[in-house]
Amino acid sequence: MAKKKPKKAKQGRAKAAAKKSARKVVKLSAGKTTKSAKKTNGKAKMNGLPRPSTKPYGQDGKALTGVRILDFTHVQSGPTCTQLLAWLGADVIKVERPGIGDITRGQLRDVPNADSLYFTMLNHNKRSITIDSKHPQGKRVLDQLIKTCDVLVENFAPGALDRMGLTWEHIHKTNPRMVVASVKGFGPGPYEDCKVYENVAQCAGGSASTTGFRDGPPLVTGSQIGDSGTGLHLALGIVSALYQRARTGRGQKVLAAMQDGVLNLCRVKLRDQQRLAHGPLTEYSQYGEGIPFDEAVPRAGNDSGGGQPGWILKCKGWETDPNAYIYFITQAPVWEKICDVIGEPTWKTDPEYATPKARLPKLKQIFARIEQWTMTTDKFEVMNTCNALDIPVGPILSMKEIAEEQSLRDTGTVVEVDHPVRGKYLSVGNPIKLSDSISEVTRSPLLGEHTDEILKDVLKFSAKDIAEIKSSGALSAPNKEGKAA
Numbered sequence: 001m002a003k004k005k006p007k008k009a010k011q012g013r014a015k016a017a018a019k020k021s022a023r024k025v026v027k028l029s030a031g032k033t034t035k036s037a038k039k040t041n042g043k044a045k046m047n048g049l050p051r052p053s054t055k056p057y058g059q060d061g062k063a064l065t066g067v068r069i070l071d072f073t074h075v076q077s078g079p080t081c082t083q084l085l086a087w088l089g090a091d092v093i094k095v096e097r098p099g100i101g102d103i104t105r106g107q108l109r110d111v112p113n114a115d116s117l118y119f120t121m122l123n124h125n126k127r128s129i130t131i132d133s134k135h136p137q138g139k140r141v142l143d144q145l146i147k148t149c150d151v152l153v154e155n156f157a158p159g160a161l162d163r164m165g166l167t168w169e170h171i172h173k174t175n176p177r178m179v180v181a182s183v184k185g186f187g188p189g190p191y192e193d194c195k196v197y198e199n200v201a202q203c204a205g206g207s208a209s210t211t212g213f214r215d216g217p218p219l220v221t222g223s224q225i226g227d228s229g230t231g232l233h234l235a236l237g238i239v240s241a242l243y244q245r246a247r248t249g250r251g252q253k254v255l256a257a258m259q260d261g262v263l264n265l266c267r268v269k270l271r272d273q274q275r276l277a278h279g280p281l282t283e284y285s286q287y288g289e290g291i292p293f294d295e296a297v298p299r300a301g302n303d304s305g306g307g308q309p310g311w312i313l314k315c316k317g318w319e320t321d322p323n324a325y326i327y328f329i330t331q332a333p334v335w336e337k338i339c340d341v342i343g344e345p346t347w348k349t350d351p352e353y354a355t356p357k358a359r360l361p362k363l364k365q366i367f368a369r370i371e372q373w374t375m376t377t378d379k380f381e382v383m384n385t386c387n388a389l390d391i392p393v394g395p396i397l398s399m400k401e402i403a404e405e406q407s408l409r410d411t412g413t414v415v416e417v418d419h420p421v422r423g424k425y426l427s428v429g430n431p432i433k434l435s436d437s438i439s440e441v442t443r444s445p446l447l448g449e450h451t452d453e454i455l456k457d458v459l460k461f462s463a464k465d466i467a468e469i470k471s472s473g474a475l476s477a478p479n480k481e482g483k484a485a
């Protein structure tokens with residue numbers, strides 16, 4: 001939205017202030033493009049420091065331009081990682097099995113014959129080439145890709161890459177600069193050979209045992225912390241390895257195990273495991289209910305994981321709307337405001353309620369009283385009232401509400417994408433915003449859509465070579481007789 005221009009008097013004051021600060025800025029930093037600074041420095045960099053971008057927010061090139069990724073990923077964990085890198089500007093070449101492709105293309109299909117949303121929402125901004133990685137001519141193409149790319153990313157079952165002949169030794173010999181990044185279910189140890197999916201990782205990483213209610217079974221969460229969470233970890237490992245390569249000239253192996261990634265996201269529960277040795281976890285409602293703790297961290301329902309107690313409370317309409325709830329945090333610094341808003345002003349000074357310590361054993365009762373108030377009004381009104389008082393609360397938003405939320409569209413966090421087969425659909429855009437870098441979202445590729453352009457423009461195969469490779473059957477699905485199509 002365009003900002004209003006300041007009035008003349010204001011402009012004068014602003015100019016004077018800018019001039020004053022510009023004098024300071026020229027000495028201290030090159031961060032401002034004031035007139036005087038420009039004059040002093042001419043074309044050269046000011047004080048040896050770079051100037052700020054002259055382009056609008058997020059429009060000055062792509063962060064990972066020049067990085068080329070050989071994307072051997074499938075399903076979710078690996079594709080999330082390479083999609084992030086693609087959004088940040090890397091050229092991601094997705095290698096898929098001829099005729100089949102990434103298995104998610106056909107999983108949970110909602111539109112006949114169109115790539116599923118599962119696939120399209122995890123493979124934006126990529127190019128697709130089909131290669132039978134076990135065919136001699138396919139290996140020839142892959143070796144050329146290894147020579148040309150900076151990073152190979154894969155999340156096959158343990159040993160699958162080696163069985164294709166793509167051992168670390170082979171890759172490193174072919175291209176010593178290549179970073180080889182893998183997602184596996186487990187790191188080295190007793191389970192290293194296991195295949196793993198999202199919920200297995202949530203269970204093995206400590207999330208399921210600590211999610212849910214104490215008197216119910218372990219629960220998996222709706223967030224894909226095992227898959228997408230590990231993809232995020234891997235992406236950080238990759239850019240770190242590229243940064244180190246800039247110093248050493250050498251690639252390295254990057255491993256993100258899903259169990260490790262989940263555990264990293266559950267670290268507060270490992271914190272609590274150790275605190276148990278020194279007494280009960282007083283911020284867990286179990287403590288206030290007088291129920292003794294066992295040896296392991298229990299499930300804590302909707303208790304807050306931090307030092308400020310919180311709980312999910314009903315709001316007006318909860319009887320019919322499953323999401324008419326709000327997360328309410330009784331943050332200590334705003335306790336007095338909470339007392340006023342719920343109509344319990346005496347709790348501000350009553351020693352039974354006035355301090356966080358005194359409140360701990362009574363959290364259930366306190367939240368029940370707050371809920372009497374939240375049930376009188378809808379979740380957005382609770383949000384408005386509390387935010388105005390600096391009381392931290394969060395409405396429980398349904399996916400429908402998120403899909404329709406205009407502010408998420410405005411920031412590009414939710415985007416509408418057009419696809420030649422399925423038409424328009426919604427997706428989550430890049431959640432990481434960089435002030436200089438362009439981060440656009442383009443549709444996922446059709447299976448093998450870019451095979452020809454990659455062979456010709458990226459790998460520089462001659463027309464004769466391309467014809468030879470194609471006729472060998474290495475890039476196409478076998479026909480019904482099992483012969484190359």
Ligand code: COA
Binds near residue numbers: 074132155159160195
């Ligand atoms: N050309 C020829 N063969 C190909 C190929 C290609 N382009 N792409 C894949 N294949 C082959 C593999 O070589 C492998 O064959 P092999 O076992 O005979 O050597 C085969 O396809 C299957 O690969 P695999 O990874 O075992 O797939 P899967 O469907 O059996 O298992 C997972 C799926 C996800 C369980 C498994 O890949 C895994 O555990 N990955 C690591 C953890 C992970 O990322 N899990 C999260 C998934 S969201």
